[in-house]
Amino acid sequence: QGYPNIGRAATEKEVAAWDIDVRPDFKGLPKGSGTVAKGMQVWEGKCAQCHGTFGESNEVFTPIVGGTTKEDIKTGRVAALADNKQPQRTTMMKVATVSTLWDYINRAMPWTAPKTLTTEEVYSVTAYILNMAEVLPDEFTLSDKNIAEVQKLMPNRNGMTQNHGMWDVKGKPDVKSVACMKDCPVGEHPRSTLPEAARNVHGNVAEQNRSFGAVRGADTSKPAPT
Amino acid sequence: QGYPNIGRAATEKEVAAWDIDVRPDFKGLPKGSGTVAKGMQVWEGKCAQCHGTFGESNEVFTPIVGGTTKEDIKTGRVAALADNKQPQRTTMMKVATVSTLWDYINRAMPWTAPKTLTTEEVYSVTAYILNMAEVLPDEFTLSDKNIAEVQKLMPNRNGMTQNHGMWDVKGKPDVKSVACMKDCPVGEHPRSTLPEAARNVHGNVAEQNRSFGAVRGADTSKPAPT
Amino acid sequence: LASGSALAQAAKGTAFEGDPNILKLPEHATTLGKPVATNAYGMPSKFETNLLRRESPGLTRVSAASVSFTPLQGLFGIITPSGLHFERHHQGWYDIDPATHRFMINGLVKNPKVYTMDDLMRLPSVSRMHFIECGANTAMEWGNVAVPTVQYSHGMLSCSEFTGVPLSVLLEDAGYDKKNAKFILAEGGDGSGMTRTISIERALDDVIVAWGMNGEMLRPENGYPLRLVVPGVQGVSWVKWLRRIEVGDKPYATKDEAIHYIDAMPDGMYRQYTSIQECKSVITTPSSGQTLLDKGFYNITGLAWSGRGKVKRVDVSVDGGRNWRTARLETPVLSKCLTRFNIDWVWDGSPVVLQSRAIDETGYVQPKINELRAVRGTKSIYHNNAIQSWKVAESGEVSNVQVY
Amino acid sequence: LASGSALAQAAKGTAFEGDPNILKLPEHATTLGKPVATNAYGMPSKFETNLLRRESPGLTRVSAASVSFTPLQGLFGIITPSGLHFERHHQGWYDIDPATHRFMINGLVKNPKVYTMDDLMRLPSVSRMHFIECGANTAMEWGNVAVPTVQYSHGMLSCSEFTGVPLSVLLEDAGYDKKNAKFILAEGGDGSGMTRTISIERALDDVIVAWGMNGEMLRPENGYPLRLVVPGVQGVSWVKWLRRIEVGDKPYATKDEAIHYIDAMPDGMYRQYTSIQECKSVITTPSSGQTLLDKGFYNITGLAWSGRGKVKRVDVSVDGGRNWRTARLETPVLSKCLTRFNIDWVWDGSPVVLQSRAIDETGYVQPKINELRAVRGTKSIYHNNAIQSWKVAESGEVSNVQVY
Ligand code: HEC
Ligand code: HEC
Ligand SMILES: [Ca+2]
Ligand SMILES: [Ca+2]
Ligand SMILES: [Ca+2]
Ligand SMILES: [Ca+2]
Ligand SMILES: [Ca+2]
Ligand SMILES: [Ca+2]
Ligand SMILES: [Co+2]
Ligand SMILES: [Co+2]
Structure with missing residues (x-):
């Protein structure tokens, strides 16, 4: 053996305790089920205080539900992502894979007590989120048996592409610039400048630079000198 | 000019305030003088508490005076440096250049109030140190006029060599080893090992290593395991 | 301002005899300092407390799911403390x-x-x-x-x-x-x-x-x-x-x-699984929120990097992208590592726009923001590696602008 | 001992079901941690307080004219915190x-x-x-x-x-x-x-x-x-x-x-004006005062440097200098800079002596202590760049020895 006396075999129980990930093809998904009704209980008891009763809150994080339509469920593309008519991009607008929700809720939610939900609670509350998003009916029971069917209803299931050059270190960049050195074409005036309101919103920049050296921090508690 | 608006001319007064170094050829030595008698006053008032009445103390630093002979003053080589019969190597045994003493006392002594001595005090106390070392007689007045003569009496004035390869980055090394790779000749047993008394004298080494990782710190509060 | 350049200082008085910080020896030159291991694990000087990592208000809703930013405006070299x-x-x-x-x-x-x-x-x-x-x-x-x-x-x-x-x-x-x-x-x-x-x-x-x-x-x-x-x-x-x-x-x-x-x-x-951080650079001094005290010589300095390998070249423009000069790269230049660049500049006191542009060993050229937007639009959020523009006003104050 | 190797751990119980640190999720996996910028200027973990700079008692008489030493025994790479x-x-x-x-x-x-x-x-x-x-x-x-x-x-x-x-x-x-x-x-x-x-x-x-x-x-x-x-x-x-x-x-x-x-x-x-620090190296782990807990595989790691340029090669001996193997050098290898070396080693539990020997780009070979002494005697004090020997006892305890 290459490295004598280093490490040991993991036991089955150990792997079971930590190997909790669930893939888009549902590898890793534990058997079980949960109803929308039970999901509502879980949501209102353990989730709503942060995410809002309808998953709409942006107090603690961006909204989970909203912005998807019946039409999206058919096409598998959330139209609002192209027309930008929604003020925010909710979780349900973006997420393409139901496994992602299941896996994440199971591993990380509720935020202050992650990994404390039962398998049934995770099934239930996932179902409830999809119910709030009008993907699943009120009477639905989500289970390892039917989750692949539910995947086919995800509003943005066709909204992901892996066709780009940023996965492989040798991938082909999409933006190709040229290093002009002399008399390069440039607009005469800045196209955008720092809004006056943003000047001091991070605190006084004078206190975020040394009081000696090549430069000083600008006193942003006052307007920019003219 | 290369770097517009950077730095400015130093004024004469500024250079005078900071350019205090004194070289072996006495460039930089201010005019002035001081007697052995005055030097004794300075020594006993400002130096003896750390260095001892006769410059012999090793409470705060190694002794300043001791280990030189009349014969050394003649040869300019301190014999004890070769025969190693002195328990310690005092300042006077090592120092070859009287400028070194003058410069250092002037810039750095007394330790807790450096650069506070007058020029006369520096001349005097330098003379007194040389007097304690039996280089100068009791009645001597050391001055910028006669210091070059005093240099000729320094016990170790011929004790320095600059004939070595460690000044120049391209200098020739004095020790030349060869990188043997296989079956190299080596003594069978360690020629020296850590004395038991040294084991715990830096504190318990267990507390000076991490309590995890590839190794642990040895508990040196107990004898080495056998 | 507390210190300023030595030149400005000298100009202050007529018949300038010298700087009191030189003529009168400071306390640390005439007393005994602190012992070794006073701090067994040392900390920055008490004069460095302006350089801290800070949150951006309004970026995220809660600080335990948030970001604190490195104060690049005051850092040197490539190693982040x-x-x-x-x-x-x-x-x-x-x-x-x-x-x-x-x-x-x-x-x-x-x-x-x-x-x-x-x-x-x-x-x-x-x-x-x-x-x-x-x-x-x-x-x-x-x-x-x-x-x-x-x-x-x-x-x-x-x-x-x-x-x-x-x-x-x-x-x-x-x-x-x-x-x-x-x-x-x-x-x-x-x-x-x-x-x-x-x-x-x-x-x-x-x-x-x-x-x-x-x-x-x-x-x-x-x-x-x-x-x-x-x-x-x-x-x-x-x-x-x-x-x-x-x-x-x-x-x-x-x-x-x-x-x-x-x-x-x-x-x-x-786009899913967009992992690689493409080639990018930014001037860290002078940069937005800083003020130049004076005309004259400055060292423009910044950072360049590429997720695809080594930085090959960094160009700097002091006229908003019209003309470019190639900057010095500090060593080592390592793969997928920051590279520090430096270039000389004499500021004549007129308003200018500073930009830097990095090129990596694959030949990829850091794009302008309009070139990025032409392909990816304005909603991308991630992977904005556009050329950054800093405008130096006549007052010496530098501010964040977009110029292309 | 608090942790030990996973192997040793498993061996403890019969019918080993698993490590409680895995089976029972730790607090940090099931609760919410601290916000960003809790420490606007961060510090090492509370578990790192053994690694401090320390004085050597008796080296000097007063701590304001003294030395505090870097804890090389616990450091990695070439950058010193x-x-x-x-x-x-x-x-x-x-x-x-x-x-x-x-x-x-x-x-x-x-x-x-x-x-x-x-x-x-x-x-x-x-x-x-x-x-x-x-x-x-x-x-x-x-x-x-x-x-x-x-x-x-x-x-x-x-x-x-x-x-x-x-x-x-x-x-x-x-x-x-x-x-x-x-x-x-x-x-x-x-x-x-x-x-x-x-x-x-x-x-x-x-x-x-x-x-x-x-x-x-x-x-x-x-x-x-x-x-x-x-x-x-x-x-x-x-x-x-x-x-x-x-x-x-x-x-x-x-x-x-x-x-x-x-x-x-x-x-x-x-010798006056002996300035250049000649080529030198030392194994930092395992080193004197450390104890190996177990036989088996170890990574021997250490530092090499030369005041005359780059380190060209580092050899390591695990038999007190009889036979040598060439170690891997981490990059970057820079002039007048530390170079980190690493080499594989399987300890069979018998007493051994570890040594490292650096060679710089001038071809200079780090000498043995007896070679240094043959030229410079034993009083030199400065510039001891001899090969360092660490003895590993059967107990696993490593100690400082001279072997040549
Ligand atoms: C104490 C506040 C809190 C509670 C309670 C809470 N969450 Fe969250 N939730 C958050 C925060 C904050 C995030 C974002 C975490 C991050 O930045 O990675 C989040 C993220 C999520 C996301 C991912 C959203 C996205 O777009 O990334 C889902 C889904 C979610 N929560 C579901 C739930 C469910 C289901 C529950 C209850 C079982 C729950 N949350 C309870 C605060 C909370
Ligand atoms: C409070 C203690 C203290 C006093 C008072 C003091 N010294 Fe020192 N002296 C020291 C220490 C400590 C050093 C070593 C400093 C170092 O490590 O560089 C030293 C170094 C020296 C040396 C160099 C010795 C050597 O071998 O490097 C000379 C010469 C000397 N002192 C002369 C004087 C004279 C003359 C005075 C009085 C005018 C004086 N000292 C007062 C503590 C003192
Ligand atoms: Ca083991
Ligand atoms: Ca898995
Ligand atoms: Ca100036
Ligand atoms: Ca001078
Ligand atoms: Ca966030
Ligand atoms: Ca000392
Ligand atoms: Co991130
Ligand atoms: Co030193």
Whole structure:
């Protein structure tokens, strides 16, 4: 053996305790089920205080539900992502894979007590989120048996592409610039400048630079000198 | 000019305030003088508490005076440096250049109030140190006029060599080893090992290593395991 | 202003005899200072307290799922002081006891294994310098100018020397399935159990299971005692408090690669698994929020980097992109590591716009923001590697602008 | 012992079901951690408090003219965390206000000049990684073995990325006398007014007037706000709290080059101006005072460096110098900089002696202690760059020995 006396075999129980990930093809998904009704209980008891009763809150994080339509469920593309008519991009607008929700809720939610939900609670509350998003009916029971069917209803299931050059270190960049050195074409005036309101919103920049050296921090508690 | 608006001319007064170094050829030595008698006053008032009445103390630093002979003053080589019969190597045994003493006392002594001595005090106390070392007689007045003569009496004035390869980055090394790779000749047993008394004298080494990782710190509060 | 240039100072008085800071010796020249080991673990000078990592108000809703930015405006060279390394946590940070920390490999391996920190730190280790940049660095600037300083525009960027065992060594040790392994999943031990998919090619190339950062152990905020180092790839993949690697044959589409860290395209599609941080640079001094006190000579300095390898060249413009000169690169120039550039400049007091543009060893040229937008639109959020413009006003004050 | 290897752990119980640290999820996996910027300037983990810089009792009489040593036994890579950089002060240290600090050039120059920190930091700057080693490092081992750990035997050694203006730029700016300039004197602003002679060749080569260290300003203990960086030359020449450079035509024979930092030869002569730190290496793990918990695989790791350029090769012996294998060198390998080496080793549980031997690009081979003594005797104090031997006992405890 290459490295004598280093490490040991993991036991089955150990792997079971930590190997909790669930893939888009549902590898890793534990058997079980949960109803929308039970999901509502879980949501209102353990989730709503942060995410809002309808998953709409942006107090603690961006909204989970909203912005998807019946039409999206058919096409598998959330139209609002192209027309930008929604003020925010909710979780349900973006997420393409139901496994992602299941896996994440199971591993990380509720935020202050992650990994404390039962398998049934995770099934239930996932179902409830999809119910709030009008993907699943009120009477639905989500289970390892039917989750692949539910995947086919995800509003943005066709909204992901892996066709780009940023996965492989040798991938082909999409933006190709040229290093002009002399008399390069440039607009005469800045196209955008720092809004006056943003000047001091991070605190006084004078206190975020040394009081000696090549430069000083600008006193942003006052307007920019003219 | 290369770097517009950077730095400015130093004024004469500024250079005078900071350019205090004194070289072996006495460039930089201010005019002035001081007697052995005055030097004794300075020594006993400002130096003896750390260095001892006769410059012999090793409470705060190694002794300043001791280990030189009349014969050394003649040869300019301190014999004890070769025969190693002195328990310690005092300042006077090592120092070859009287400028070194003058410069250092002037810039750095007394330790807790450096650069506070007058020029006369520096001349005097330098003379007194040389007097304690039996280089100068009791009645001597050391001055910028006669210091070059005093240099000729320094016990170790011929004790320095600059004939070595460690000044120049391209200098020739004095020790030349060869990188043997296989079956190299080596003594069978360690020629020296850590004395038991040294084991715990830096504190318990267990507390000076991490309590995890590839190794642990040895508990040196107990004898080495056998 | 307290000090200013020596020239300005001298000009103050007529018949200038000299600077009192020279003529009158300072206290530290005439007294005894403090002993060694006064601070057994040392800290910066008390005059350095303006350089701190800071949050951007309004960026996120809660500080335990947020970012603190590195104060690039005051840093030198390429090494980020560990105390100022940017932070990005999704469920807060912990100071984990290394004696209890475990690392597991499972999935498509012959021998699923568990390692303690003792085990890992006995394995063959490497030390390498790499930058880490959050995929969302400079996100706030995809549309218009939004933030006042380079700390907030580019400060999700740090660079350290990392030490650990190559992941390839561990994958070999566990006997990974050479035929079927296509991806790995890296998983954190924190509440978020941060999970990211990485290609097996990356995993076997230069990924490190690291415990060391800048000579000492990782800082708690950066994943103590164990994190993944994925050179060239966005920071979210550098899973902190690393507890597990799973070898698999399909990607995992975890929350932070299926809902976030996906790049919104103008047609409404999202690009998923956009990992590589493309070539980018920024001038750190002078930069927005700083003020030049005087005309005359300045050293323009900044950082350049590429997730695809080494920086080959950095050009700097002091006229808003019309004309460019090539800057000096400090050594070492390392792959997937920050490179510091410097270039001379004499400011004549007129308003100017400063820009830097990096080119990496693949020949890729850092684009202008309009070139990026032409392909990716304005909603992308992630991977804004556009040329940054800083405008120097006549007053000497520098501000954030977009010029192209 | 708290943790131990996973293997040892599993062996403990029969019918081992698993490690409770895995089976029972730890608190940090099931709760919310701390927010970002909890520490706006971060510190090491609370589990890292054993790694501190420490004095060696009895080395000096007073702590303000003493040394604190870097804990090399626990460090990784080549960058020394600035908080653990070794200290050597002759008259204590101060935290000097940079607004009041001045730098002067005088002597054989056309224009004696004064610069503020503002001035200096506007000049063309460079960033470079270099080691600094005290000329007295390993001094206590010239005769017999004396100290219990590598912290005390080799810990007057650190390595950082330094940023500043090349001294050559300043010498040109002041118009130094190209015909007569042979030496410079560097002078500190502290009580000791530390002064050292440097050749004009070194001064014009790679010496830096530095303010930056590892990305931030120098730490107060290391000369904040300004120190000289003299690559390859012993630490005492890297004058801290630098206030002045004088250009001259003769050496200065200052106290720390005429009474100390002179090398005692067997014939009673002293070698003066022995500046260059010759090629040296040391194994940092496993090293004296450490204990191996178990047989099996280990990564032997250590540091190599040379004041004359790059490290070319490091060999390691696990049989007290009889047979040697060549170690892997981590990148970057830089001139006058630490180089980290690593090599595989399987310990069979029998007593062995570990050694490392570095060779630099000039072909110079790090000598054995008896080879050094054959030329320089046993009183030299300075510049002990001998091969270091660590004995691993059957108990696993490692101790400091001399073997040749
Ligand atoms: C104490 C506040 C809190 C509670 C309670 C809470 N969450 Fe969250 N939730 C958050 C925060 C904050 C995030 C974002 C975490 C991050 O940045 O990675 C989040 C993220 C999520 C996400 C991912 C959203 C996205 O777009 O990334 C889902 C889904 C979610 N929560 C579901 C739930 C469910 C289901 C529950 C209850 C079982 C729950 N949350 C309870 C605060 C909370
Ligand atoms: C408070 C203690 C103290 C006082 C008072 C003091 N010294 Fe010192 N002296 C020291 C210490 C400590 C050193 C070593 C400093 C160092 O490590 O660089 C030293 C070094 C010296 C040296 C150099 C010795 C050598 O071998 O390097 C000379 C010469 C000297 N002192 C002379 C004097 C004179 C003359 C005075 C009085 C005018 C004086 N000292 C007052 C503590 C003191
Ligand atoms: Ca073991
Ligand atoms: Ca799995
Ligand atoms: Ca000026
Ligand atoms: Ca002079
Ligand atoms: Ca967030
Ligand atoms: Ca001393
Ligand atoms: Co990120
Ligand atoms: Co020293």
